[in-house]
Amino acid sequence: MSQRIVDLVRARFPxxxxxxxxxxxxxxxxxxxxxYLEVVRFLKDSPGTAMDFFxxxxxxxxxxxxxxxxxxxxxxxxxSSERLRVKVGVPEEDCTCPSxxxxxxxxxxxxxxxxxxxxxxxxxxxxxxRILLYDEFQGHPLRKDYPKEKRxxxxxxxxxxxxxxxxxxxxxx
Amino acid sequence: MGGVGDRPPxxxxxxxxxxxxxxxxxxxxLDPLLAxxxxxxxxxxxxxxxxxxxxxxxxxxxxFDMSRFGAEIPRWSPRQxxxxxxxxxxxxxxxxxxxxxxxxxxxxxxxxxxxxCAAVGGFYDNYSVVQGIDKILPCDVYxxxxxxxxxxxxxGLMLLQEKVGRGELSRWQQQQPGAGRKAG
Ligand code: SF4
Numbered sequence: 185m186s187q188r189i190v191d192l193v194r195a196r197f198p199x200x201x202x203x204x205x206x207x208x209x210x211x212x213x214x215x216x217x218x219x220y221l222e223v224v225r226f227l228k229d230s231p232g233t234a235m236d237f238f239x240x241x242x243x244x245x246x247x248x249x250x251x252x253x254x255x256x257x258x259x260x261x262x263x264s265s266e267r268l269r270v271k272v273g274v275p276e277e278d279c280t281c282p283s284x285x286x287x288x289x290x291x292x293x294x295x296x297x298x299x300x301x302x303x304x305x306x307x308x309x310x311x312x313x314r315i316l317l318y319d320e321f322q323g324h325p326l327r328k329d330y331p332k333e334k335r336x337x338x339x340x341x342x343x344x345x346x347x348x349x350x351x352x353x354x355x356x357x
Numbered sequence: 358m359g360g361v362g363d364r365p366p367x368x369x370x371x372x373x374x375x376x377x378x379x380x381x382x383x384x385x386x387l388d389p390l391l392a393x394x395x396x397x398x399x400x401x402x403x404x405x406x407x408x409x410x411x412x413x414x415x416x417x418x419x420x421f422d423m424s425r426f427g428a429e430i431p432r433w434s435p436r437q438x439x440x441x442x443x444x445x446x447x448x449x450x451x452x453x454x455x456x457x458x459x460x461x462x463x464x465x466x467x468x469x470x471x472x473x474c475a476a477v478g479g480f481y482d483n484y485s486v487v488q489g490i491d492k493i494l495p496c497d498v499y500x501x502x503x504x505x506x507x508x509x510x511x512x513g514l515m516l517l518q519e520k521v522g523r524g525e526l527s528r529w530q531q532q533q534p535g536a537g538r539k540a541g
Binding site: 317335338339341 | 452453483488
């Protein structure tokens with residue numbers, strides 16, 4: 185559907201596009217992390233593409249892949265109704281990704297959510313804090329290695345409450 | 358506790374409503390009266406967080422009309438209420454607020470877990486959801502269902518009223534030091 189846009193990106197950034205594919209009419213470009221911000225800026229601002237609507241930004245954890253994380257961005261052009269998915273790989277050792285909050289203010293909360301759930305640090309984000317979970321939470325729960333049974337309660341759970349001491353100390357016989 | 362025939366000592370201070378042990382003849386009459394009054398004038402505080410709220414609304418509105426059962430008015434301050442309805446999913450982030458609302462309520466107080474989420478966490482067996490509000494509060498009645506039908510809610514209310522009417526201790530009272538006295 186938006187093969188035209190994929191071709192434009194490939195022509196403008198031949199070194200940046202690692203891979204492209206299409207699934208049921210939705211095209212995807214996988215780009216290098218170094219060029220991600222420039223590619224997205226081009227998609228937004230160039231009159232030929234004009235992908236001016238930031239639809240969604242999220243993240244995927246692939247524990248067996250390298251790079252382990254993938255930041256997934258969905259864009260849409262209001263005028264031509266074309267859609268495009270942009271993916272960028274983020275390695276676990278250097279879990280950072282350029283922030284888009286300078287291009288779309290709406291990206292702010294999406295990136296905070298991806299940080300909250302996956303721990304990807306968005307470089308250039310004005311206020312990278314947890315957005316859904318509480319500040320006391322340790323770790324990032326949507327990572328595949330977060331233990332499924334792990335709970336981090338803020339008030340003591342009654343089942344775990346320490347047993348009451350006996351009412352009277354036992355006397356030695 | 359004195360027997361029914363006991364009398365307060367002549368010339369002693371008038372027995373208070375709390376019922377000193379000598380005033381047995383009075384308290385045995387007062388307890389059922391208080392229980393009866395409480396049973397038919399439950400003031401509810403709805404702590405509504407999720408989709409179960411829809412069924413709570415329909416139970417409160419004209420079709421099912423919970424006010425027929427003497428539980429007419431939701432109070433929007435916990436200090437004026439004695440039944441806490443926990444309606445919907447409770448997440449760990451919210452648990453301190455729920456706990457605080459509960460602590461502000463008048464005593465004796467009762468807690469109803471409305472829906473599967475409030476009762477056991479529902480299908481959200483994950484990092485964020487409290488696996489049943491009885492992990493943080495003593496809970497008196499559990500209404501199952503996702504969401505429960507209004508008939509189930511009304512049955513839950515009636516079960517609670519029966520419990521209150523029997524003068525049984527609420528789960529909160531059972532946990533107080535010196536529990537053992539009847540409600541009132
Ligand atoms: S029990 Fe079902 S209807 Fe009620 S809050 Fe949970 S998910 Fe929603």
